[in-house]
Amino acid sequence: MILKEHEIYSRRGRKNMWLGGIMGSLVAVIFLVTVVKLANGSKMQAFDHSLRPEMVESDKKN
Amino acid sequence: MVEIQADIIEHEEPEASDYFELLKPKVMRLVVFTAAIGLLAAPNSIHPVIAIASLLCVAIGAGAAGALNMWWDADIDLIMKRTSTRPIPSGRISSDQALALGIILSILSVMMLGLFANIFAAGLLAFTIFFYVVIYSMWLKRATPQNIVIGGAAGAFPPMIGWSIASGGVGLESILMFLLIFVWTPPHFWTLALFMNQDYSKAKVPMLTVTHGMISTRKHILVYTIALSILAVAMAFSSVGGPLYFAVCVPLNIWFLLGSIKIMNRTDEVSLADNFKLEKKIFVFSIFYLFAHFGVIGAETVIKALSPYYIAWPEII
Numbered sequence: 145m146i147l148k149e150h151e152i153y154s155r156r157g158r159k160n161m162w163l164g165g166i167m168g169s170l171v172a173v174i175f176l177v178t179v180v181k182l183a184n185g186s187k188m189q190a191f192d193h194s195l196r197p198e199m200v201e202s203d204k205k206n
Numbered sequence: 207m208v209e210i211q212a213d214i215i216e217h218e219e220p221e222a223s224d225y226f227e228l229l230k231p232k233v234m235r236l237v238v239f240t241a242a243i244g245l246l247a248a249p250n251s252i253h254p255v256i257a258i259a260s261l262l263c264v265a266i267g268a269g270a271a272g273a274l275n276m277w278w279d280a281d282i283d284l285i286m287k288r289t290s291t292r293p294i295p296s297g298r299i300s301s302d303q304a305l306a307l308g309i310i311l312s313i314l315s316v317m318m319l320g321l322f323a324n325i326f327a328a329g330l331l332a333f334t335i336f337f338y339v340v341i342y343s344m345w346l347k348r349a350t351p352q353n354i355v356i357g358g359a360a361g362a363f364p365p366m367i368g369w370s371i372a373s374g375g376v377g378l379e380s381i382l383m384f385l386l387i388f389v390w391t392p393p394h395f396w397t398l399a400l401f402m403n404q405d406y407s408k409a410k411v412p413m414l415t416v417t418h419g420m421i422s423t424r425k426h427i428l429v430y431t432i433a434l435s436i437l438a439v440a441m442a443f444s445s446v447g448g449p450l451y452f453a454v455c456v457p458l459n460i461w462f463l464l465g466s467i468k469i470m471n472r473t474d475e476v477s478l479a480d481n482f483k484l485e486k487k488i489f490v491f492s493i494f495y496l497f498a499h500f501g502v503i504g505a506e507t508v509i510k511a512l513s514p515y516y517i518a519w520p521e522i523i
Contacts, residue, residue, distance in 0.1 A: 152219050155219050155221060156219060158221070158222060159219075159220070159221065159222045162222035163222075173259050173262065174318075176255050176259070177255060177256060177259045177321075177322050179255075180253050180255045180256060181256075184253065
């Protein structure tokens with residue numbers, strides 16, 4: 145029966161924790177930037193080659 | 207050239223700190239600081255979240271360039287005492303891992319900066335990484351004693367990137383900040399080369415100390431410091447300067463000039479006798495010099511923003 149875990153597993157564990165933290169932080173940063181950009185009025189939809197109601201509305205206004 | 211290391215040294219499982227060291231955190235600190243000042247000094251303001259996220263991209267881009275530089279220079283890093291404990295030459299990280307990390311982080315940082323800020327800033331960051339890795343590391347470093355003169359541009363771009371994050375372009379002030387780092391780099395690195403000359407000779411890196419000797423390098427340090435001082439003082443009369451900048455900049459430049467004159471007047475025998483005490487002191491001072499200049503540019507910007515009745519100051523440039 146193995147009683148002691150090899151040192152390499154704890155080292156890998158620490159590395160994975162760091163990687164997880166960094167990935168989580170990246171997601172948080174992207175989320176925050178998205179919120180700020182939307183709040184500042186950045187476009188929510190890009191042109192996707194299909195007709196949308198708001199496009200028709202703007203045509204009517206013109 | 208870097209595969210040699212992978213064959214010789216048996217790799218252990220790298221720690222997270224080994225990867226972090228690969229990103230040259232000390233260089234990253236200076237890059238982020240100067241980019242932040244460039245961003246702050248720009249005439250346009252952006253949301254703090256966008257600013258922090260963009261600076262994070264600049265930091266990652268600088269780290270990526272550092273990793274790629276270590277990948278390419280692993281063979282000479284092993285020879286040089288100063289760099290022999292870096293992750294690749296010490297066998298903690300393989301050169302392939304460093305290359306992969308460098309490429310992934312380069313692409314990620316440029317792409318994210320394009321999305322967070324603007325395409326111009328992202329393009330400038332991409333060019334900076336390219337300049338540092340290809341123009342400086344791969345080409346100039348081992349080819350000419352002018353390596354750090356031209357290659358210094360790579361370290362000088364961050365305030366321009368910071369400025370472009372906020373403004374979307376280039377301004378005269380951002381070019382002046384670029385020039386400040388560009389002209390500061392040669393005396394900074396040549397002072398280092400004076401007391402690391404054996405390392406560079408052993409690794410066959412054609413630093414000025416190796417190709418033209420110590421006396422010529424000492425003269426070059428003084429000439430570049432004179433040019434740097436003129437530029438630094440002139441910047442006091444631009445829109446990023448001001449009375450506080452002038453008050454801090456003048457004594458710093460006098461100190462740097464006096465140090466350079468003392469360095470020039472020293473002989474190699476005198477330097478060897480005290481183990482390059484003065485050269486080491488001026489080298490450390492030069493780092494403080496740059497931090498102080500950019501710090502006071504940042505302080506000027508904040509003061510001007512907070513107090514509209516700040517002392518009237520001539521803006522000639």
